[in-house]
Amino acid sequence: MNFSFLPKFLPYFTDGTVVTISVSILVVFFGTIIGILLALAKLSNFAPLKWLANIYIGLFRGTPMILQIMVFFVTVKMTFLPTFPLGILNVDLARVVPGIIILSMNSGAYVAEIIRGGILSVPKGQIEAAHSLGIRPGQTMRSVVLPQAIRNCLPSLGNEFVTIIKDSSLLSTIGVMELYNGGLTTASTTYITLEPLLFAGLFYLVITLLTSQLINLLEKKMSKGYVK
Secondary structure: OOOOOHHHHHHHHHHHHHHHHHHHHHHHHHHHHHHHHHHHHHOOOOHHHHHHHHHHHHHHHOOOHHHHHHHHHHHOOOOOOOEEEEOOEEEEHHHHHHHHHHHHHHHHHHHHHHHHHHHHOOOHHHHHHHHHOOOOHHHHHHHHHHHHHHHHOHHHHHHHHHHHHHHHHHHHHHOOOOHHHHHHHHHHHHOOOHHHHHHHHHHHHHHHHHHHHHHHHHHHHHHHHHHO
16 A cells, blocks of 8 residues: 555645535535425425425435536536635635535435424424414424424434535535545546545545534434433
8 A cells, every 4th residue: 555645645635624524514504404494395285385395305316416516516607706725725616605505405305304204203292282372383393393303303314414424525526625536636646546545535434433423422412301
């Protein structure tokens, strides 16, 4: 094994990791919001909303993510956005922002089904009890149903979050300098093809394992509060 590239090219991996983690956090945030809105639309009694949600979810779940990334990037050009330095890398927002948007839209389609399952798992008796106490439907959803739904589906949400971290590597197809692209750049520059990719894989493994541990801790904390 030849890791002689490390002294010179290590910043490509460390700075790429910062980009990967930052993109993943933003995608998780916006994807969760989109997912909650889609889940509520799909459970709505208003038929047009339900149809639109079904079309959206079917479209994003039924086509390859790499295709969605390329189509969105080519269609929505954001060349007015600036580029700023991050260590030795230049973060081009004209590529990063469209990537975050399309990954969030894709993730929202999957999160919607997870949240919908979580909402349906909340006993109807609790909703009826809230209504009998005079709590409005909107407040019942925010204060009674959604907290329990998110707790119930936290393991599935955790899997989706880990998937987002790995899928963020697809943004390399539009030139985003994230962790995988850092490995590719190192390989193409040094002509050492295998080791840089294995090193990038090690970074992904550490990030996903730490994320899984954090989600497990959060799940235990929320479950403990539920027992009390």
